[in-house]
Amino acid sequence: MSASIRSVSRRLCDLSREHFVDPYSRIRWPESVDPDGWYFSPRLLSVHGTAVAGTLGEAGMRRLSLLEALNFFSLNIHGEKQLLQGIAARLHEERFRDASPYLQHFIDEENKHLFWFGEFCRRYGRIYPSRLVTLAAESLPTDVEDFLFFARIMMFEDIVDTYNAQMAADEALVPVAREINRLHHADEVRHRAFGRSLLRHLWREGSARWSRSTRERVSDSLRLYPGVAWREYFNPDVYRDAGLADPHAVMRTAWASEEAVRRRQEMIAPSIRFLVGLGAIREEQG
Numbered sequence: 001m002s003a004s005i006r007s008v009s010r011r012l013c014d015l016s017r018e019h020f021v022d023p024y025s026r027i028r029w030p031e032s033v034d035p036d037g038w039y040f041s042p043r044l045l046s047v048h049g050t051a052v053a054g055t056l057g058e059a060g061m062r063r064l065s066l067l068e069a070l071n072f073f074s075l076n077i078h079g080e081k082q083l084l085q086g087i088a089a090r091l092h093e094e095r096f097r098d099a100s101p102y103l104q105h106f107i108d109e110e111n112k113h114l115f116w117f118g119e120f121c122r123r124y125g126r127i128y129p130s131r132l133v134t135l136a137a138e139s140l141p142t143d144v145e146d147f148l149f150f151a152r153i154m155m156f157e158d159i160v161d162t163y164n165a166q167m168a169a170d171e172a173l174v175p176v177a178r179e180i181n182r183l184h185h186a187d188e189v190r191h192r193a194f195g196r197s198l199l200r201h202l203w204r205e206g207s208a209r210w211s212r213s214t215r216e217r218v219s220d221s222l223r224l225y226p227g228v229a230w231r232e233y234f235n236p237d238v239y240r241d242a243g244l245a246d247p248h249a250v251m252r253t254a255w256a257s258e259e260a261v262r263r264r265q266e267m268i269a270p271s272i273r274f275l276v277g278l279g280a281i282r283e284e285q286g
């Protein structure tokens, strides 16, 4: 691969070992849900800034905060399961030789996250099914697939981590919700740094060989992805469980609200900027 990936991998392996935690004893799980507790920061709720928020009242918003926490952890479960499959498939491939030691930590840490998210959902509610429909795409050359795979991970983790970082700092949250966000954020800082280094490397190695139409496909696909990932934060099943009438209308309103559009821009801006900087997303689309 390259000396830079080798050294990034080595440095991040050291940090992962330093911050190694036993996931099974790390969190104190309360016996039951605290009906007065906030499980998701009120200002991050999908309906924040919409008329729906006003109709729910304080108790309704607290209840919604639990449901949105369950949805947030569920969408993380779905995303991380795909991520684990993709990383496991590449782990011992020669082209990932230098990254492999860190990929091993990546897998280990994502598995811990899956345990925390799964445990939370199992104890205090349920895992919401993913609403994403994956269409069978025509297969691409391996190096293009590698780049797209890690670019999607970066965008997925950037969005999640914005939530994690803000909720880890929110003293209004019940301790268990805050702690899961804090622990996740601590690992994701390394994953995001690794993702950017690896993407720089994959782009440098591969993109010069790609045809113009392949580059355009990569750019279009990356441009679309954040919207697809972000859509999962607006779940009609959650609104139904919160007792809201016409959950699909709530989803459409919340999705299109000024607040949601603004927040989406803010969440995806760093990864789009990075990909435009690389040249993977065409400037005029950025």
Ligand SMILES: [Fe+2]
Binding pocket: 080, 109, 110, 113, 184, 188
């Ligand atoms: Fe994770």
Ligand SMILES: [Fe+2]
Binding pocket: 110, 157, 187, 188, 191
């Ligand atoms: Fe991660």
